[in-house]
Amino acid sequence: MHKAPTGTTLAFDFGEARIGVAEGDAEVGIVHPLATVSGQNNEVKFEAIAVLVRExxxxxxxxxxxxxxxxxxxxxxxxxxxxxxxxHGRFNLPVYWVDERMSSLYAESLLAEAQVFGKKQKTVLDQVAAQAILQGFFDGGAAEYFNGREEGQS
Incomplete structure (x- = not known):
């Protein structure tokens, strides 16, 4: 078993068109929506992610x-x-996978609570879904962990 994560964490809500990104601190457990990454191809998307990782x-x-x-x-x-x-291959950082089944519902309810609707909601939904994924990770841990070796199925 690996030890509990510490420090800054970036979370991703992966989609083929858009990737929502959230940031949080493992010790404090506070999570923020950060960005929505999109682009014509994977290289453009990974360049945008590289900027966030550097920052x-x-x-x-x-x-x-x-x-x-x-x-x-x-x-x-x-x-x-x-x-x-x-x-992992690009940034050589541990990757945790988290069950995201409830993240979109959580994101939609958070945005409705904040009175964010329509087109405005669409622009931040992926980021808030990533926020929900990261909050789930801080609250309940990871479903799987990957550090360069294929993960075992449990």
Whole structure:
């Protein structure tokens, strides 16, 4: 078992078109929406992520792992795992995967509570979903951990 994470953490809500990013501090447990990354190709997206990694100097990365409601995996689950492995390969930081099944509902309810609707909501929804993923990580831990070796299935 690896020790509990400390320090700055960046979390990602991976989507094929947009990637929501949130930042938080593991010791304090406070999480903030940070950015939405998009671009015509993966290289553009990873360059934007590299800027955030340089700026925030995270100790670890968290990626939401989408599954069906019953927990079974689908194509976006596979793509999210691939994204997490690429993050590790590029930035050499530990990657934690967190079950994100409730993150979109959580994000929508937070935004409704803040009276953010319509087009304005769409622009921040991915960031707030990443915020929900990171809060879930701080509150409940990771579903899986990756430090360069293939993760074991439990």
């Amino acid at each position: 925030w100097q995270p100790r670890q990365l968290v990626v939401g792992l989408p599954t069906h409601a019953d927990g079974t995996e689908h194509e976006l689950t596979r793509l999210s795992r691939k994204f997490g492995r690429r993050l």
